[in-house]
Amino acid sequence: MSILNSAAAVLRCFGAECTELTVMDTVEKLGIPKSNASRLLRAMRDAGLLETIGQTKRFRPGVLVLDAAISYRRSSSLVERAAEAVAKISTATGHTGYVSKLIDTEVAAVTDHPGTHSLRVVSNIGRRLTAHGSGTGRALLALLSDDEVRALFADGIVPPSDLSPQSIDEVLERLAEVRRTGVSFSAQESTRGVDALSVAVRDPETGEAVALCIVWPAALATEEDRKTIETMLLDGAAEVSAALGDRTLRKR
Amino acid sequence: MSILNSAAAVLRCFGAECTELTVMDTVEKLGIPKSNASRLLRAMRDAGLLETIGQTKRFRPGVLVLDAAISYRRSSSLVERAAEAVAKISTATGHTGYVSKLIDTEVAAVTDHPGTHSLRVVSNIGRRLTAHGSGTGRALLALLSDDEVRALFADGIVPPSDLSPQSIDEVLERLAEVRRTGVSFSAQESTRGVDALSVAVRDPETGEAVALCIVWPAALATEEDRKTIETMLLDGAAEVSAALGDRTLRKR
DNA sequence: CAGAAAGTTGCAAAAAATGGAACTGCGGTT
DNA sequence: AACCGCAGTTCCATTTTTTGCAACTTTCTG
Secondary structure, three states, X not given: OOHHHXXXXXXHHOEOOEOOEOHHHHHHHHOOOHHHHHHHHHHHHHHOOEEEOOOOOOEEEOHHHHHHHHHHHHHOHHHHHHHHHHHHHHHHHOOEEEEEXXXXXXXXXXXXXXXXXXXXXXXXXXXXXXXXXXHHHHHHHOOOOHHHHHHHOOOOOOOOOOOOOOXXXXXXXXXXXXXXHOOEEEEOOOOOOEEEEEEEEEOOOOOOEEEEEEEEEHHHOOHHHHHHHXXXXXXXXXXXXXXXXXXXXXXX | OOHHHHHXXXXXXXXXXXXXXXXXXXXHHHOOXXXXXXXXXXXXXXXXXXXXXXXXXXXXXXXXXXXXXXHHHHHOHHHHHHHHHHHHHHHHHOOEEEEEEEEOOEXXXXXXXXXXXXXXXXXXXXXXXXXXXXXXXXXXXXXXXXXXXXXXOOOOOOOOOOOOOOOHHHHHXXXXXXXXXXXXXXXXXXXXXXXXXXXXXXXXXXOXXXXXXXXXXXXXXXXXXXXXXXXXXXXXXXXXXXXXXXXXXXXX
16 A cells, blocks of 8 residues: 555544544554554654644644645635535524535535534534435435436445435435425434434536535424524525526636 | 655645646646656545546545544644634634644644734735744744754744844844743734734643734724733633643643 | 647656564553 | 563565656647
């Protein structure tokens, strides 16, 4: 395996449950000899991908990673605008919101907007969900054709919970509903006690797609609240879409 | 040069003025043969460090980088707490604020908090300043001893502006003043028309240091306003310091 | 549709990473 | 104070990757 992939694997270790690494952590997580782990971490630090915490022997991502991440948002007007729209809804409702993307067959949050309610869903950005087994994922899958979805899950699916679709055919049924209503609702599917509503938007110019998503404690919102969130999400998505459409027109 | 350093160099290209890269951009910026640039970008994409924009041949940082950056913010309670303190001051005064760190001989902003005044200093996170030639930098340098500072700039300094210290000795004079007052003031030094006030804090446990910094249009603040900001910064820094101190005590 | 520019691939030489074992440094123990 | 165990580092021959050039293919552009 090239050192680049090892480096990427190291970066992948950092997530919700792991914020720093030692040489031995790396040995265990990647299953490589510790001589390599030692050199790998040092090389990554020298390159700026990692930094040592104070004068300890523990490592965490470096500032270089931070700068690049900031640049990411700017590089995509789709993500940028989607983040603004979600931030607005998050502030208005007090619930936590995300902007997410499809990465192969998984969903990854790209920006998060923590809610303000005292009982709120804690932001767990970095956690990956299966595309077929999450509301956000199905919002994004609904942009594809049934054939494309079948091709994507050619190896079959493993439903992450009893509440998720149990077969490709069930997934497609749910997708049909998403296409009809424009929104994807998920009731306590990925996280117990948490409902989520997602709407997908595609940038007509680049083909890139993201989902706007609001999550809330199921106990906290009435049917009416849900309707309100749905309207705000659809309006937000429409605004994003309009802004991107305008841009496309302007360029021609 | 190892591919890891090349990869880091690619990530370094992304910044305020560059949000996406092509093979030829990479060739020019890094001065490498285009065969390598081509393979490097592809390898980085396969590793998840980059992603292609839509179906074009342009690249930007990948989600992996994003996730790692989020983890970075979480991992450093010093940065997190400092960010909270700066956010509070930023909101109260309407001015833009930063949390910054020393990276070798430069200063890099780690989080930003855009102000709310209609005339505000626009956040330029990612921009690097020389440590000796910026108020924030000197706030951080003041934590070191004179000998350490001399060692750091053993190769001599290049003053970024006429208003900056022109020699190591002048830098040390300014540092002495910073140590005496606890704050570092810079009048229109790094950016014309912009004043800045910075205070450094060190985590007693890890030795890590950051600076809290508030910047404002010089024309907009009276001497009294400056005093207010100074007090808020010192209070904020004291709070952060206390929080970290408490944590250390609790652990023992 | 020709010509140019951007991007990709093949190949041998050069550079790097690898893994095992030996070594260092540090805190705790007898 | 010598010893032990553990985390981390260094050494070195072997294996693997990377490099740069040139030839090739694809994609723009006029």
